[in-house]
Amino acid sequence: MTEAVTPELEAEPAVAATLFGDRAELARSFTNELARRGEELGLIGPLELPRLWTRHILNSVLLSPLLEADGRVADVGSGAGLPGLVLAIARPDVHFTLIEPMERRVDWLTSEVERLGLDNVAVVRARAEDVADEITVDQVTARAVSALSKLIPLTVPLVRSGGQLVLMKGARVDDEVEKARKVILRKRLSDVEVLELGDGVVEETTRVFRATVD
Secondary structure (H helix, E strand, C coil): CCCCCCCCCCCCCCHHHHHHHHHHHHHHHHHHHHHHHCCCCCCCCCCCHHHHHHHHHHHHHCCHHHCCCCCEEEEECCCCCCCHHHHHHHCCCCEEEEEECCHHHHHHHHHHHHHHCCCCEEEEECCHHHCCCCCCEEEEEEECCCCHHHHHHHHHHHEEEEEEEEEEECCCHHHHHHHCHHHHHHCCEEEEEEEEECCCCCCCCEEEEEEEEC
16 A cells, blocks of 8 residues: 655745745744644645645735735634734734634634734634624735625625725636626625736735725
8 A cells, every 4th residue: 555645845935035024934934833733723735735835825925015004904714814814924013803713713823823923913703794893994804715795795894984805816706706796786895806916926826806895
């Protein structure tokens, strides 16, 4: 019987140091810990290590320039901390509320916040729709949560008037936008756009649905 080969963690791409700047060591520490414990905790799949930096860490940090200085951001369905913890590392000037309903993921997020010494992060165990009356932020992020037609109604109630949705999406984002047209109109979103981040900088660009909440 052939022994299973454990995938190796992807080597850190040179561009990571540029994207994280003086926070690169924290990003490195988080990535290594996610690689070490992620599969065991059900945070990442067994095949993700060879592309952990490229597909997950860099993919997330590309959002950081879109965040308002000294703003308040809620990350819905934070899971492994993608993009919430990655962005909190990259943007210490922004305060993040990580919203996650699953206990083991909340425990992971909380332990990483403490281990990394991040004083700009609060972790809340809840579903987004259950804390809309308690949390109001300038921007909401989310990654791999659900289609826009379902995600927009979940995230809009968290955002102040004039704030933004900054939602990470996949290659079929244009199809999702088309299917969510009625929801976009009903929720009175404006300045709706799809951005592609990282072209010419990273191997895999990041697509973002951005809109203003009126």
